[in-house]
Amino acid sequence: MSKPTHVAVIGAGLAGLACARRLREAGMQVAVLEKARGPGGRMTTARGPDWQADLGAQYFTARHPEFVAAVEEWCRQGVAAPWDGRLVRVGAGGVVDVDDGPQRWVGGPRMSAVTRNLAQELDLLPATRVTGITGEPGGWWLQTEEGRSAGAFHAVVVAVPPAQAVPLLQLVAPEFAERAGGVAMRPCWSVVVRVDGEAPDFDAAFVADDTLRWLARDGSKPGRERSDVWIAHAAGAFSEARLEDDAGSVGRDMAERVRSMTGITGPTEILRCHRWRYSQCMAPLDDGYLLAAQQGVGVCGDWCHGSRVEDAWLSGHALAGALVDAGL
Numbered sequence: 001m002s003k004p005t006h007v008a009v010i011g012a013g014l015a016g017l018a019c020a021r022r023l024r025e026a027g028m029q030v031a032v033l034e035k036a037r038g039p040g041g042r043m044t045t046a047r048g049p050d051w052q053a054d055l056g057a058q059y060f061t062a063r064h065p066e067f068v069a070a071v072e073e074w075c076r077q078g079v080a081a082p083w084d085g086r087l088v089r090v091g092a093g094g095v096v097d098v099d100d101g102p103q104r105w106v107g108g109p110r111m112s113a114v115t116r117n118l119a120q121e122l123d124l125l126p127a128t129r130v131t132g133i134t135g136e137p138g139g140w141w142l143q144t145e146e147g148r149s150a151g152a153f154h155a156v157v158v159a160v161p162p163a164q165a166v167p168l169l170q171l172v173a174p175e176f177a178e179r180a181g182g183v184a185m186r187p188c189w190s191v192v193v194r195v196d197g198e199a200p201d202f203d204a205a206f207v208a209d210d211t212l213r214w215l216a217r218d219g220s221k222p223g224r225e226r227s228d229v230w231i232a233h234a235a236g237a238f239s240e241a242r243l244e245d246d247a248g249s250v251g252r253d254m255a256e257r258v259r260s261m262t263g264i265t266g267p268t269e270i271l272r273c274h275r276w277r278y279s280q281c282m283a284p285l286d287d288g289y290l291l292a293a294q295q296g297v298g299v300c301g302d303w304c305h306g307s308r309v310e311d312a313w314l315s316g317h318a319l320a321g322a323l324v325d326a327g328l
């Protein structure tokens with residue numbers, strides 16, 4: 001019997017996990033290395049002693065038949081559900097209901113349930129930041145921040161945002177490093193606030209504003225317990241301009257705008273303020289994924305396909321299929 005193919009996946013966001021799952025199902029031995037304490041990436045959920053809020057992706061839509069099937073499976077497994085909250089647009093024209101658009105889905109009871117579920121049964125190494133890839137095709141080694149090495153791997157998948165992919169790819173796939181270097185991501189500040197007293201009668205809002213672009217009552221999503229916790233995302237120009245400011249002052253300004261925009265008069269408590277240096281892609285590649293099959297080096301992530309949750313999953317899933325087809 002031949003030995004299983006060893007693959008390393010760097011990054012346990014949705015793209016890396018979708019890729020790792022499919023490779024594992026094809027019989028490969030897969031290690032997933034993640035710099036954060038847990039999986040999820042931009043689908044993470046912030047949690048405190050008595051609250052939670054989805055900090056990055058707020059909901060996802062499903063258009064491609066393969067992703068539709070994956071979402072249906074997540075729903076069957078109880079880690080995703082449709083979200084039918086009252087969604088509005090807030091701008092110069094006042095508050096207008098958004099009645100159209102595709103079905104919106106969320107992880108349940110929190111967004112991170114989807115990625116935690118995918119990570120189950122995978123060989124996940126959390127709190128492991130990969131700083132370099134060395135070796136040669138058929139025998140790749142990964143260097144970690146702590147000065148350790150992991151390997152040898154037949155293939156390596158880089159499933160991190162483009163700016164973080166560049167230094168990893170520079171030596172082993174310079175042409176991919178160059179492609180990644182040309183993809184810009186916009187930053188986004190997120191603030192989580194607890195509202196005491198009367199709150200707006202909508203569940204989420206697309207906001208056309210100098211400070212905010214999104215506001216949602218986390219508790220309006222299925223499976224959540226608290227209804228007084230709100231999450232706001234800052235407008236693009238605001239996030240750019242305040243990128244290096246301290247979280248305390250950014251959070252206060254965003255919370256103040258939440259109050260003035262919604263008319264909330266009761267106390268608001270800032271529970272978390274988080275800076276996403278890389279939130280969503282402005283001009284993604286349209287390759288789906290990048291693969292140098294002979295070298296055994298692949299790249300996936302939302303930015304290879306689009307800018308959303310569905311794009312991340314499709315990218316990772318398709319790259320795994322291509323690696324299997326390549327007979328690695």
Ligand SMILES: Cc1cc2nc3c(=O)[nH]c(=O)nc-3n(C[C@H](O)[C@H](O)[C@H](O)COP(=O)(O)OP(=O)(O)OC[C@H]3O[C@@H](n4cnc5c(N)ncnc54)[C@H](O)[C@@H]3O)c2cc1C
Binds near residue numbers: 016233276
């Ligand atoms: C504020 C915000 C709002 C959003 N809203 C929506 C929305 O409403 N709907 C929607 O569809 N999409 C939304 N998105 C986009 C969506 O979250 C992403 O498209 C998707 O989650 C990207 O998944 P990914 O696996 O490609 O990347 P990521 O989730 O970024 O995963 C990459 C992983 O790699 C890890 N990593 C990075 N460098 C290293 C390293 N050197 N070593 C080890 N690990 C490393 C990171 O910690 C991370 O876990 C939003 C994103 C943000 C930030």
